[in-house]
Amino acid sequence: MPDILNVSAYKFVTLDDPAPLREHLFARAGAAGLKGTILLATEGINLFLAGPAPALRGFLDEVQADPRLAGLPVKESWSRELPFRRLLVKVKREIIRMDHPTIQPQAGRAASVDARTLRRWLDQGHDDSGRPVVTLDTRNAFEVDHGSFDGAIDWRLARFGEFPAAVQAHKSALEGKTVVSFCTGGIRCEKAALYLREAGVTNVFQLEGGILRYFEDTGGAHFHGHCFVFDEREALDAKLTAVRPFD
Structure with a gap:
């Protein structure tokens, strides 16, 4: 049984002065022996961490003791080795x-749709109003090449900053459809859904928890290939297991 817990989590929340929080989290995560990355900005927190389960869960409890970060939604997977070096x-x-x-x-x-509802929509070929459903991959092209939803829209993005221009170039193709934006863990599709609304696309949802939550809750139905992750595991299958050994 793999004994290294891997977590990803983010929360958009106003952090007026993230620098002191950075020092605190670095000290506490380091003391717990954790590896990975924590990003902070005035718009919130985004983290990918790995370590022994008791230490990592204890650290997350400390993080969520901050009222601003309470209720941080965490996605878990397991590995035999630490997938981060520092x-x-x-x-x-x-x-x-x-x-x-x-x-x-x-x-x-933006409005969201949970994994089980999206699977049901894809099973039946339309949403609950009878409108055709399209999935919109907001990830970079090299991530999409590892795997995506069957028939997903892929604009071959080199980076997420290209997404607004891609919407302006292609939004007419989204008219009359229910659009579900998705990404690895939910953070990109959350911004993407808001931008689509701003651009005038009316029937838009973000996939709650991204591909990782979809795998966890549905077993990966309607998804082909694997989900790229930004650590040494490289990609996960629908059981949230690395598809290749560590180098």
Whole structure:
């Protein structure tokens, strides 16, 4: 049984001065022996961490003791080895860079759809109003090449900052459809759904928890291939297991 717990989590929430929080989290995560990355910005927190389960869960309890970070939704998977080589805690301009300052998820989320509902929509070929459903992959092209939803829209993005221009170029193809934006863990599709609304696409949802939650809750139905992850595991299958051994 693998004994290294891997977690990913994010929360859009106003952090007026993230620098002191950075020092605190770096000290506490380091003391717990954790590896991975924590990103902080005035718009929130985004983290990918790994370590022994008791230490990691204890650290997450400390993080969520901060009222601003309470209820941090955490996605878990397991591995036999640490998939990170070091611990990084950084303050950035955005926890996921879009370069579009009017998009502020901390001020209000876009509508979301849970994994089981999306699977049901894909099973029946339409949403509950009878409208055709399309899935929109908001990840970079090299991530999409590892796997995606069957028939997903893929605009061959080189980076997420290209997403707004891609919407403007292709939004007419989304008219009359229910659009479900998705990504690895939910953070990119959350901003993407807000931008789609801003651009005038009316029937838009974000996939709650992204591909990782979809795998956990549905077993990966309607998804082909694997989900790329930004650590040494490289990609996970629908059982949230690494598909290749560590180098």
